[in-house]
Amino acid sequence: MKRIAALAGLLLALCLTASAQRHPRAPYRFDPVEPGVHDPVLAKEGDTWYVFGTGPSEMTSTDLKTWTSVPGPRVDFEWISEFVPGWRGGAWAPDIIRYNGLWHMFCSPSASGLQTSVICHMTRSTLDPASPEPWKDCGEIIHSVPDGMKWNAIDANVVIADDGTPWMVFGSYWDGIQLVRLKKDLSGVDGVPRTIARRYIIDRPDIHNPLSTLAGKNAIEGAHVYKHGGWYYLFVSWDYCCVGVNSSYKVAVGRSRNVEGPYLDDTGKDMAQGGGRLVAFDSDRFVASGHCSAYTIDGKDLYLCHAYERYGGQSKLVVREIGWEDEWPVVSLEDESEKTAHAMVLDVTRNGAAIQPTMYGVFFEDINFAADGGVYAEMVKNRSFDFPHPFTGWTAFGKVTLKNDGPFDRNPNYVRFDPSGHTDKYTGLQNDGFFGMGIQRGKEYRFSVWARGAGSKVRAELVNPDSDVESQVLVSSEIDITSDQWKQYETVLTAPVTMQDARLRVFLASATKGADLEHISLFPVDTWKGREGGLRKDLVQSLYDLHPGVFRFPGGCIVEGADIDTRYNWKNSVGPVENRPFNENRWHYTYADRLFPDYFQSYGLGFFEYFQLCEDLGAAPLPVISCGIACQFQNSPDNPDAFIPVEELQPYIQDALDLIEFANGAPDTPWGKVRAEMGHPAPFNMRLLAVGNEQWGPEYPKRLIPFVKAIREKHPEIRIIGTSGPGSEGDLFEYLWPEMRKIQVDLVDEHYYRPESWFLAQGSRYDNYDRKGPKVFAGEYACHGEGKKWNHFNASLLEAAFMTGLERNADLVQMATYAPLFAHVKGWQWRPDLIWFDNLTSVRSCSWYVQQLYSLNKGTHVASLTMNGKPVSGQEGQDGLFASAVWDADAGEYIVKIVNTSTYSRNVSISVKGLKKGQQLAAAGCTSFHSAYPDLDNTLENPAAIVPETGTFDLKDGLFDEKIPAKTFMIYRLKRN
Numbered sequence: 004m005k006r007i008a009a010l011a012g013l014l015l016a017l018c019l020t021a022s023a024q025r026h027p028r029a030p031y032r033f034d035p036v037e038p039g040v041h042d043p044v045l046a047k048e049g050d051t052w053y054v055f056g057t058g059p060s061e062m063t064s065t066d067l068k069t070w071t072s073v074p075g076p077r078v079d080f081e082w083i084s085e086f087v088p089g090w091r092g093g094a095w096a097p098d099i100i101r102y103n104g105l106w107h108m109f110c111s112p113s114a115s116g117l118q119t120s121v122i123c124h125m126t127r128s129t130l131d132p133a134s135p136e137p138w139k140d141c142g143e144i145i146h147s148v149p150d151g152m153k154w155n156a157i158d159a160n161v162v163i164a165d166d167g168t169p170w171m172v173f174g175s176y177w178d179g180i181q182l183v184r185l186k187k188d189l190s191g192v193d194g195v196p197r198t199i200a201r202r203y204i205i206d207r208p209d210i211h212n213p214l215s216t217l218a219g220k221n222a223i224e225g226a227h228v229y230k231h232g233g234w235y236y237l238f239v240s241w242d243y244c245c246v247g248v249n250s251s252y253k254v255a256v257g258r259s260r261n262v263e264g265p266y267l268d269d270t271g272k273d274m275a276q277g278g279g280r281l282v283a284f285d286s287d288r289f290v291a292s293g294h295c296s297a298y299t300i301d302g303k304d305l306y307l308c309h310a311y312e313r314y315g316g317q318s319k320l321v322v323r324e325i326g327w328e329d330e331w332p333v334v335s336l337e338d339e340s341e342k343t344a345h346a347m348v349l350d351v352t353r354n355g356a357a358i359q360p361t362m363y364g365v366f367f368e369d370i371n372f373a374a375d376g377g378v379y380a381e382m383v384k385n386r387s388f389d390f391p392h393p394f395t396g397w398t399a400f401g402k403v404t405l406k407n408d409g410p411f412d413r414n415p416n417y418v419r420f421d422p423s424g425h426t427d428k429y430t431g432l433q434n435d436g437f438f439g440m441g442i443q444r445g446k447e448y449r450f451s452v453w454a455r456g457a458g459s460k461v462r463a464e465l466v467n468p469d470s471d472v473e474s475q476v477l478v479s480s481e482i483d484i485t486s487d488q489w490k491q492y493e494t495v496l497t498a499p500v501t502m503q504d505a506r507l508r509v510f511l512a513s514a515t516k517g518a519d520l521e522h523i524s525l526f527p528v529d530t531w532k533g534r535e536g537g538l539r540k541d542l543v544q545s546l547y548d549l550h551p552g553v554f555r556f557p558g559g560c561i562v563e564g565a566d567i568d569t570r571y572n573w574k575n576s577v578g579p580v581e582n583r584p585f586n587e588n589r590w591h592y593t594y595a596d597r598l599f600p601d602y603f604q605s606y607g608l609g610f611f612e613y614f615q616l617c618e619d620l621g622a623a624p625l626p627v628i629s630c631g632i633a634c635q636f637q638n639s640p641d642n643p644d645a646f647i648p649v650e651e652l653q654p655y656i657q658d659a660l661d662l663i664e665f666a667n668g669a670p671d672t673p674w675g676k677v678r679a680e681m682g683h684p685a686p687f688n689m690r691l692l693a694v695g696n697e698q699w700g701p702e703y704p705k706r707l708i709p710f711v712k713a714i715r716e717k718h719p720e721i722r723i724i725g726t727s728g729p730g731s732e733g734d735l736f737e738y739l740w741p742e743m744r745k746i747q748v749d750l751v752d753e754h755y756y757r758p759e760s761w762f763l764a765q766g767s768r769y770d771n772y773d774r775k776g777p778k779v780f781a782g783e784y785a786c787h788g789e790g791k792k793w794n795h796f797n798a799s800l801l802e803a804a805f806m807t808g809l810e811r812n813a814d815l816v817q818m819a820t821y822a823p824l825f826a827h828v829k830g831w832q833w834r835p836d837l838i839w840f841d842n843l844t845s846v847r848s849c850s851w852y853v854q855q856l857y858s859l860n861k862g863t864h865v866a867s868l869t870m871n872g873k874p875v876s877g878q879e880g881q882d883g884l885f886a887s888a889v890w891d892a893d894a895g896e897y898i899v900k901i902v903n904t905s906t907y908s909r910n911v912s913i914s915v916k917g918l919k920k921g922q923q924l925a926a927a928g929c930t931s932f933h934s935a936y937p938d939l940d941n942t943l944e945n946p947a948a949i950v951p952e953t954g955t956f957d958l959k960d961g962l963f964d965e966k967i968p969a970k971t972f973m974i975y976r977l978k979r980n
């Protein structure tokens with residue numbers, strides 16, 4: 004079958020692939036409980052059930068529930084290519100019967116959408132996959148050719164009539180389902196085929212038969228005759244398959260007392276005239292079921308078909324017992340578990356713990372070009388020529404020399420432009436930006452440069468080096484250098500076009516007079532809050548829209564450094580940008596196979612800017628500082644250089660104390676003055692400080708202790724955060740937690756980049772944590788899909804599920820920040836990430852929406868929500884449900900979050916306990932977050948593919964009773980009077 008629909012399927016697959024370019028396909032894995040299949044047929048030998056389907060599909064089972072995949076029959080006999088040129092094997096729409104002591108299989112090698120098909124026949128004495136006996140080639144039963152025949156030779160099904168005569172039904176489209184008698188030994192046809200069923204009515208005008216001019220609109224295929232109770236039932240599949248949830252397949256049946264028909268439906272209409280009675284209806288889980296087969300085996304009437312999962316579009320094997328209604332077969336696609344009631348209790352007798360304003364936040368690290376090349380809007384790479392290779396990012400032409408006695412002592416390099424000495428030769432530089440420079444038509448870009456050389460002239464140009472028109476130059480502007488002293492000059496360039504990868508060229512424009520240039524910079528004028536030299540607006544907007552309560556920065560591993568000297572040194576990141584020394588970025592080499600040798604930290608986004616950003620976002624600043632240990636992943640424990648001796652830690656501790664002064668001190672304190680001079684005399688109100696990132700082993704507590712002592716003494720107002728190491732459990736984790744208790748840090752930073760199974764198993768993680776010690780900060784986490792470590796909907800759904808456990812335990816878990824935050828589509832080292840961007844646009848991932856939904860529905864107090872007295876945390880017997888609830892005192896609403904991680908819909912009822920006299924609840928709207936494509940995410944091309952939807956729901960007599968669709972995150976608001 005499916006010759007025709009396969010084409011449409013291919014088209015859809017191509018569309019999905021295109022929209023998911025940065026998501027490679029996960030390797031196919033056989034699912035033993037819900038195997039994927041197309042066109043299934045069934046046989047039983049001994050105690051083993053066998054299912055065969057299209058393609059290499061063959062599977063075995065002893066209970067019809069758990070399946071094992073085995074290699075399917077090869078159908079690659081040489082003669083087949085006479086009929087189907089290029090045929091390479093595989094069982095297309097097979098049929099299997101036991102007849103005269105042998106198993107007989109019929110398959111349909113075929114060319115898509117054409118009548119180039121042949122039904123072939125093969126036999127074997129056993130179905131045992133372990134037997135060496137091959138399938139015996141018994142040749143052709145019948146073939147079709149594209150010469151105006153009324154049928155094609157596919158989808159064979161052989162039925163032995165009551166009188167012992169073998170008959171075969173077959174065919175798709177054209178003139179519908181054909182019936183023909185076979186020779187007694189099944190070696191070929193014994194008569195002329197004739198039509199016994201047609202469709203004619205197409206009820207999905209939006210789905211077109213891709214080959215209608217050839218095949219016609221007679222969308223019928225997959226015939227199967229089933230003998231039962233003295234009737235011959237003819238099942239057929241109407242309409243179109245193979246386009247996932249957009250498929251419109253449905254199974255219809257008619258019956259006859261005679262194998263030759265006519266087959267009539269329950270209204271008496273002949274199937275040859277379009278008659279047919281529907282057999283199975285779409286369920287919450289399955290749509291477009293079709294290509295069925297039916298059997299009575301061991302006293303059971305069994306029905307097999309494939310159907311598309313509504314949430315994922317995968318074609319799954321469905322095996323059901325047939326029910327009978329007036330001798331008509333009726334099949335329910337519903338799974339038993341979908342009928343189960345899940346009764347939850349929302350106990351509002353008293354409010355639970357207060358939810359901290361810091362509960363949901365963000366974690367920023369300059370990884371994936373998040374800062375330089377990302378949110379820090381500087382478009383010039385290596386603007387001061389101080390990278391280890393001073394011309395990284397630049398192409399020099401003419402007479403350009405590097406000097407190192409420039410005006411900024413911590414960035415001493417600059418360039419000298421000398422006249423080329425020839426009217427047709429030029430001196431200058433081109434900068435490549437970060438994967439080019441994104442410019443937008445009509446927008447302004449501020450070019451600035453420190454220069455000296457009175458009487459000289461420089462010209463700044465935005466160019467398109469790949470232009471195929473006469474001039475590469477998009478816009479240019481000249482600057483007169485008026486002094487022999489270093490001075491900053493600027494000009495604004497207006498982009499005449501929009502492009503991702505323009506370049507900046509800087510020329511010496513004076514013929515005889517040279518110039519010295521330093522700190523060559525280009526920024527969009529239109530930055531976040533219009534700040535000169537500021538941040539990229541769209542990216543900050545995406546942070547703002549998350550409403551983060553806390554902002555952790557500047558890392559991550561970059562805080563620690565691959566060696567102590569390259570740790571993030573916040574003092575280097577403040578003061579005038581021209582004099583902030585660049586630092587290495589370990590993410591340029593951490594993954595040798597994703598190497599970005601030109602990735603450094605300019606510190607243009609420094610601690611002042613971070614604090615200012617926190618203020619803009621309304622988020623509590625949470626800086627992380629080095630504890631005197633370089634990254635332990637990158638250094639052996641025996642490397643003394645990676646561990647500052649405890650007795651030499653004072654400068655590091657002083658850095659911490661100075662940082663608090665920089666953030667909060669009065670403008671007349673040394674570091675408060677630096678802040679005030681940078682334009683922010685008022686304090687930044689920093690209250691949180693993390694010492695160390697993912698440190699582990701005894702070396703960490705030894706160093707943390709003196710930090711804690713010094714900070715507590717001078718700044719008891721600061722809440723100190725220690726770490727439990729890089730893992731979510733295990734020896735390092737088990738060692739550090741008791742140490743953190745002993746040291747009495749305020750919060751412990753836990754990290755978990757873990758697979759689906761972990762997220763599904765950790766719903767109750769915090770339910771039994773010790774409440775007496777430090778609080779928990781889930782400082783870095785993300786679901787890293789097994790075999791699919793990239794952003795996709797299902798991973799975000801599991802994050803949502805896990806977060807119900809954070810919310811329920813908000814007395815203990817006071818902050819949570821997903822990680823990492825940003826990634827440039829051309830410059831990433833780590834996936835998944837919350838926000839993706841290129842040089843012009845950005846996209847919010849599904850995980851972003853989950854974070855935002857939690858932020859927007861944070862509430863003020865935890866509320867108790869249980870099922871059978873237990874937290875709803877995906878526990879055994881809870882059918883993949885996770886749920887939590889909060890009271891929002893400001894809105895006067897209870898907010899219930901329910902995540903159905905299963906692939907089945909779930910009936911959920913909630914009764915409310917503890918309402919005071921006169922108090923009532925009213926439905927106040929709901930939000931759902933769902934995708935039918937669990938492996939996909941939003942993309943730059945399709946940024947709103949998967950977004951939350953708001954809606955309404957009813958409380959029936961005050962009772963909440965809803966069906967939560969498969970793979971869905973639901974948020975319900977209940978207003979209390």
Ligand code: AHR
Binds near residue numbers: 559560
């Ligand atoms: O988020 C990426 C990295 O993961 C962080 O730098 C580090 O803390 C963790 O290992």
